[in-house]
Amino acid sequence: MSEKKGFFQRLRERLNKGDSILTRDITELLPSSGKPDEGTLEELETRLLMADVGVDATRKIMDGLYERLDRKALADGAQLMAGLEAEIESLLGPVEVPLVPEHSGEGPFVILVVGVNGAGKTTTIGKLARRFRDEGRSVMLAAGDTFRAAAVEQLQAWGERNEVPVIAHATGADSAAVAHDAVQSALARGTDVLMIDTAGRLHTQAGLMDELRKVKRVIQKAMPSAPHETLLVLDGSTGQNAIAQAREFNSAVDLSGLVVTKLDGSARGGVILAVARELGVPVRFIGIGEGAEDLDVFRAKDFTRALVEKSG
Template sequence: MGFFDKLKLSRLKDGLSKTRETIRDNISKLTQGRTEIDDEFLEDLENILIAADVGVETTLNIVERITEKARTETYRSEDELNTMLFGVMEEMLLDVADEHPADFEAPLPAKPYVVLIVGVNGVGKTTSIAKLASNYHKSGKKVIIAAADTFRAAAVEQLQIWADRAGVPMISQGQGADPASVVFDAVSSAVAKDADVVLVDTAGRLHNKSHLMEELAKIMRVARKKVPEAPHEVLLVLDGTTGQNAVSQAREFTKCVNVTGLVITKLDGTAKGGIVLSISRELRLPVKYIGVGEKIDDLQIFDRSKFVKALMGNM
């Protein structure tokens, strides 16, 4: 494993420290002095996992598997019990195949590759766009950002600051402009300049779903005038600190938009990082990227195996 891979793993582990402490510390207290599993133990375990937002469905499956093992196995020590518990939880959490996005260095399936980024205001959409742009830019790809969230006064200015940090150009027309017009300009520029990736910011309004659908549909129609198969990806950004509210947001957005993947942000600021596993199981949508810090390189491609090991503290 190279230096940068180790650095990413270290950041992932650090970013999940609050969730890991919630799970491991509470389970250690639960198993202290125990060598057997009873109904009270299983109820307490359920509460620990749900508190970490692992999700009801996943939690119940974990408890069911542990119950089955407890019927046929005996545990001579607290350590043996802990080993079994964490083994079952890792096995269960890994039991959903995710569609992993390719490394940023990998060849893209289309050029320009148009990515629509959606999500309500305040979830970290702007910074996620900048982090994606930075990763693609560092891998040698030409990136253009389209500032199509023209509704909020500060949206364009904020995105410009982050685009400058990422070292990539941004196409904008200012507050109140037609978002579809901004996207048309950005995609046209990408075609003319032989750019590799277009990242499209969109408005974060959800209270008026019909308007949101109309706006996004118009953006997609306009983009297709220049790139017939655009957008190639629709990423929904969710705030990991909001727990099950993020699941509700995702359900609402998927009613409006054909979401192809999720970006879960702010995992370094929550003890409920289990939401990543919960949301991917419940919505059957792949989590493609996770944010584990505020730095521009703190967006990581989601790897379920590494995530679970970091979450359970076995890395």
């Protein structure tokens, strides 16, 4: 319980550096009457767009506000903010679906982790390894980013720190072969959760998508029910570009979950609303820093409060 509160407080402090882009200055924007008017609502719409919420989700929220609130309520600052919070929460609620790494069959729960270079894949795998191990599960990692020696070493370091085995081949090896070996090994050892890291950049974007499809096929061959989760890691600070990435990965490998990282940086947080609206893929976890404790389950209510209410 205290851990949860700790994470929420840190999220609120770090998201937009503790300054909610949605509420900031809204009181200052109120006309001299102190009551919101058309201009205030227009400004709110602009702010949603500036917070990376995207055109579609912004329209949905504004329409919802007009539907939810009558003229009198729209002209009341507190009611307007409460309505905004309710609209955002109803948009985010459906994508709050926690990942439970268990399936009904035999063998490991296999998580294939994809995303562009630098999104935070390897770090997220490390953090999740620690989380799953703390839940009492046995964990194995596969160093599927075989293009950079540093990527393998980075995963091995997380593995060592958490006493989790890492399956790795030499740099330049076929990443599908690594994935295959890892599934076989996890099956043989009776491992509970296997997480497979992948490269984020090949010669071309098309090359990357082909590679990921191949990795997925090979995993399926080794274990027909796998992967049980195909997780896209998105850098929250890349704004609307994250949406384009999510669409592309989704069409290539059929995503079942998302992790949005770096919400502590220059991210404006609204990108999660855009993704929720446009993809509807569950947001499993969010990252707010580089440490193992800086990753937590996505909670729609907490996130909405962090986005809308000012900290401190």
